[in-house]
Amino acid sequence: MTDLQSARGLNRRDFLRYSGLLGAAATITASVAACGGPSSTGAGAGGDKNTIQAALSYALSGGFDPMTASSAVAVAANLHVLEPLVDLDPVSRAPYNALAKESPSKVDDTTYRVTLRDGATFHDGSPVTADDVVFSFERVLEEKNASLFAQFLPFLKEVKKVDGRTVEFTLKYAFALFGERLSVVRIVPKKLVQADQKKFDSLPVGSGPYRLTAANAGDGLSFAKFDAYNGPRPAKVAKMTWLLLTDPNARVTALQSDRVQAIEAVPYLNAGALAKKSDVRSVQSFGLLFLMFNCKVEPFDDVRVRQALHYAMDTENLIKTALLGNATAATSFLQAEHPDYVKASTVYGYDPAKAKKLLADAGVSNLKVELLTTDTDFVKDCAPLIKQSWDAIGVSTTLNVGQSGGQYANRVDTGKYQVMAAPGDPSVFGNDVDLLMRWFYVGTWPETRSYNSGTAEAKKVVSLLDEAARETDAAARKKLWGQAIDIVAEQAALYPIFHRKLVTAWDGKALAGFQPVATTGLSFLNVGRA
Incomplete structure (x- = not known):
């Protein structure tokens, strides 16, 4: 737990002291020893x-079974070990055929067939079969398995075997992004998983x-x-x-x-x-630092209060000071480089006067806020500057910095928090707008974290995403996504502060x-x- 006093006038040296960066030199000796791996x-x-x-x-956290694994280490490892039918190039994010011999064959608007690559085998020497593909999808879709990847397949009705190397997918509705969305399910050997799932989870066998x-x-x-x-x-x-x-x-x-x-x-x-x-490169990502509010707790159930705390942040100074320029202030839910980027109708530029007025209009004064954050390096560096901005408009701010898992389990998921600043990046699972928005605005996050799923605006976002998912015209689909982005920007229940450069x-x-x-x-x- 970190509780910093008022940070008015926090300068560069004070910031470095608060974030612990001045002590980096003292850790070099220990760091050399820490490199003694295998x-x-x-x-x-x-x-x-x-x-x-x-x-x-990142540290090793949890197992590798692709039905449930979402840790940074597991996702990176599985990229090399297990294959989906269609994968996304890790650099360009363009889809390419992995286990699929060729691109999915469209039978009709709601039926596709995929044939496996000739001679594909798992690491134990057994052939990859249609039975393995059906098994891999069905276990993700099975509700009792609680796979987080099921939320990315709302369009999928049935997966069945046609022959030993061909699988047929039946959709609930036409879904234009079907091919690239196949990347969220990595194919596993049915026989080995059924024999010993725990063993597979600890050391998976794939076809990569x-x-x-x-x-x-x-x-x-x-x-x-x-x-x-x-x-x-x-x-x-x-x-x-x-x-x-x-x-x-x-x-x-x-x-x-x-x-x-x-x-x-x-x-x-x-x-x-x-x-x-060495070669060093900074790459713009979707990965974001977001601000999330507990919308069932006053006064954060008032959109004006949420907006006020966004307008109060000097985001450009935050990026310059804490990240040395390695981020871009959010002008949308998406980063500007995303192929489907649209500028949101609400953009939170630094405007402390507007922030004060919004608080006054909401009837809020002498606001005290505990800002919950994770202990991720760049987040810890940003926290004192967010505090500085909020203190400057009269919002008394204390910081609670802790390990990510503990913050979510003990505070966020139990509803015992006010405001959280934390990192997020579902783009490791896919790069289309539908997937990225469903991660944050459908299911777990609005229901058990930002606690705003019951609002008319949150329901409208889900409706727009569902409508866009059924839209076959790319321009019309992008327009619907834009409307959803406008709502989440205006409501600010969970919304990015900036998108990082990695x-x-x-x-x-x-x-x-x-x-x-x-x-x-x-x-x-x-x-x-x-």
């Missing part, structure tokens, strides 16, 4: 030329270019090339090892010492120094074909050693 063989620039080593920024050979919190993840893989993204090295280094200084040191060839989540303050030796660093002299991605994690599909 890499005794070494795979730096002068090491094993048939091995890739990398460092991810790499086999996951070991995974634990201390040593990280180890992969080996799957020699029998015959798909479009073959492994180009024999082995991979991923260190799981939550300490940002440890990741930086690992790259600087040639311990690894790539790291994600480069600390913004270290990007310049790393660029002197900084990745890698050794371009050691890796061939590597490109940073606009989502959490790293991709080594089609990447080899130089």
